[in-house]
Amino acid sequence: MTPTRNMMMKLARLLPLLALLAPLSTVACGAAADDDAPEATDDDLTAKSDEHWFYTGPLSALENPSVVVSLNGHTVRVTGKLPASVSLADAPHVKKAADGTVSVVYPIATAAKLSGNSREDTYNFEIAKPYRPSGMATNSSGTSFVPWGGFPFLGYNNGIAFHGPITSADSNGDGTKDVWYLMRGRVSHGCNRMNGEHAVELAHILGLTMRKIYPGNTPVTVPSGMKNAPVKVIADYDRFEGKYIDVDYPTDTGVVRPAKTFGDDKVVMFGSWVGTESPNGKDLPPDAKWEAGIAGKPYVFAAHAKQNWVCSAPKSSFEGLKKFAASRPAGVLPDDFCAKRACYIEKAKAGGDPSTCR
Structure with missing residues (x-):
């Protein structure tokens, strides 16, 4: 998925207006004193900074959802029930338990400093911004321009939230095409960054329909399913049917996957998907390390790409x-x-x- 191009050029033009500016790579959450992104122009510079994202994938809102955030595993699992008519054949990140509930797992990022993470506890969703364009944000580190990318912002602990990836990668290898890319590791100020398409699906399955146009950077009423969904934060790896949870998505340096500690036979590996709006996959990141954590086997984004699940306007x-x-x-x-x-x-x-x- 393609983010705002030449973001640093735009940021440089804003420098005289800012008293404090954090590097883009370290900016995470900013729940207060936000401004909308500038109006879009016809050039590529702002083409993806304020587009609205939609979900038309296979999943619908879950009944009685609950959420578990694993800080060690860098995963988030959403559990609930789906209508019997929903097919999971094409959903590699979903598994069905013996009691009929489904678990949906996504890779996430956590805080660069452990003290920035939510403490182990159970929280509730407090704020939902379905459409958050790139723009100014203020947090404990100061005020800065943040490439939110138009993806949802779902806050659950005093500003700590699930939101888009912030970071991007060069898909062409020549600096001409940046695409959104989640760095799954300890990289944020405390928020749980996600791939943008995953943030869109997460909002949708928690009951916030992502087939509407919402006002930019504006909280909406938290839907009942989301409001009643407990968000449990744990330091340890999460578990599914007695095994440790991992998800087939590359990890950043320093992240230890559960198989390294407990062995492959003690781990259940959830599949993954990434969105593309391009029939030839030109909006996908370059291959990364590693497929299912197997050293030497690259994670090929094109092999996990799903068209027409998530798109923008x-x-x-x-x-x-x-x-x-x-x-x-x-x-x-x-x-x-x-x-x-x-x-x-x-x-x-x-x-x-x-x-x-x-």
């Missing part, structure tokens, strides 16, 4: 898409929105009738 289409959604049942965009994204957006921008794309 530019600001210029928002008004048209809002009107279209308002005319539909429950006021949401259709479930084929990502599959037919180009048509829907073209009609919305031109003032046409998006329903003709169906």
Whole structure:
């Protein structure tokens, strides 16, 4: 997925306006004193800083969800029940337990300094911003420009939250195309960074429908399923049916996977997926270390890519898409929105009738 390009150039233009500025690589959460991102222009510089993200993948809102954050494992697991009609055949990150509940696991980042993490305890979601464009944010380290990327921000402990990856990687190897990329390790100020597409799906399965246009950087009413979902933070590795949980996604330096400590036979490996909006995968990061933690076996993002699960729309289409959604049942965009994204957006921008794309 493609983030704002040349972000550092834009940041440099903001320097005279800031009294304090933290490096982009270390900025994590900022729950107070936020500003929206600047208005989008037609060039690539701001093309992805304020796009809105949508989910049309296979999962729906879970019944009675609960959340477990593992600081050692760098995983988050969401457990609940799905309607029997939902197929899990194409969902490698989901496993079904004997009691019928499903567990959905994602890779996450944790605090660079252990003191920045949430303490072991059980929390509840306090704030939900479904659409958080890149912009200014203030936290304990000062005020800075943060590339939120338009992904959801779901706060559960006094500003500590699940949100997009912040970091990016060069997919072309020549500095011409940066793409969002989660560094799964100790890299944040305390928040649990996620791949942007995972943050979108997480919001959706917790009951915050991600097929609507939401106001930028604005909290919405936390839906009942999310509000009632306990968020348990543990220091140890999480477990599923008696085995330690890992997820097939690369780790950053210093992260110890559970198999290294307990052996492969004591670990259950959840699969992973990454989103792409490009038919040729040009918006995917380069291969990383390692597939399932096996040294010498690269994690090939293209092998895990899912099209039409998550997609984005530019600001210029928002008004048209809002009107279209308002005319539909429950006021949401259709479930084929990502599959037919180009048509829907073209009609919305031109003032046409998006329903003709169906």
